[in-house]
Amino acid sequence: MIEEGKALFLQIAEQIEDSIVDGSLDEETKAPSTNELAAFYRINPATAAKGVAMLTDKGVLYKRRGIGMFVTAGARDQLLTERRAEFADRYIDPLLAEARTLGLGPEDLAALLRERAAASTATDTITEGKNPA
Incomplete structure (x- = not known):
């Protein structure tokens, strides 16, 4: 998954977006945590958090305090339009x-x-x- 020459946090964000677009990560379901992403890709949790934050800023993910990050309703349509x-x-x-x-x-x-x-x-x-x- 890791591509040379592309920022890791962008690759993390794109991977999550791909999962939303292909339906393997449904709307209103829990997204992988930054610690899960960091462990899976063997990267710094801060890097994973930057990718997740980018998706939060974009309105694709939202935070439920104390529970984690979730896919926003309408995220798939938003990403397909983009x-x-x-x-x-x-x-x-x-x-x-x-x-x-x-x-x-x-x-x-x-x-x-x-x-x-x-x-x-x-x-x-x-x-x-x-x-x-």
């Missing part, structure tokens, strides 16, 4: 710029996406040992 915006900025905008350069319109892009998605699905099915038919 990630969709980041996805558009990182991938869609450059894709549209290149498509314009190549003279491709929205229908052309949609057709390419459908074609590639179908090919990817067929490859995944074959890779899993299933017959695509």
Whole structure:
């Protein structure tokens, strides 16, 4: 899990966010404590606390005094909205710029996406040992 060149507290925050987005950490459930995170990743508890504090400031986690940190209701939707915006900025905008350069319109892009998605699905099915038919 530890990536070189990226702050550990950011990686902790991203890992918790990933767990919320993929549903393994449900809304209104207890999040891992800073001590649990520190022990699991073998890092300083203050570093883990910084990642958790970042999520608290962002409104993804909240504290129940004497009990621990919990996932905020609506956190998954909030994170999905943020990630969709980041996805558009990182991938869609450059894709549209290149498509314009190549003279491709929205229908052309949609057709390419459908074609590639179908090919990817067929490859995944074959890779899993299933017959695509």
